[in-house]
Amino acid sequence: MSGILYFVRHAEATGQEPSARLTSKGKQDAKDLALFFQEKAINMILSSPYKRAISTIEPTAELLGLPIEQEERLMERCLSPVSLTNWLVHLQRSFADDSYSLEGGESSHEAQARILSVVNSLTEPTIIVSHGNLLALLIRYYQPEFGFSEWEAMGNPAVYELCLKERKVNLVR
8 A cells, every 4th residue: 555545624514414504614625625636646536425524525525526426434423323412522532442432332443444454455645535523533543542531622624644554644734
């Protein structure tokens, strides 16, 4: 494997449901991302099937003349199949114990393996658009110190660059 992968956390959205749309700020940020990627040598765009992820990368795809390939393995991590009022407590615990999961939910280890199965299949410059928790777990694979507080600090959108040869991740936007 050689080259560069870009991990993009979706732009600001109106909610967490799969059909949530981008806010006005999110739409502008999506346009700005296209300018950021304009001079990058990108061959492929993979996105979570969630509306907010696809909408984040649509301007880039249009500018680069590339299709957006929806990838189910990039969808939001399921912490619990039921709504939780104290979800943040459970999320923090899942960063401390990567095997911790709620009934019907996905552990950090399981979610990380899911997104790694996507990354490990790539060999060319690609943009991967997904969600904060899943991307944090991916970054954590390469940088074990990346934890709950780093997840909390992630922006919407945020762009991380992975140099496959060096196996190092850097925040680039």
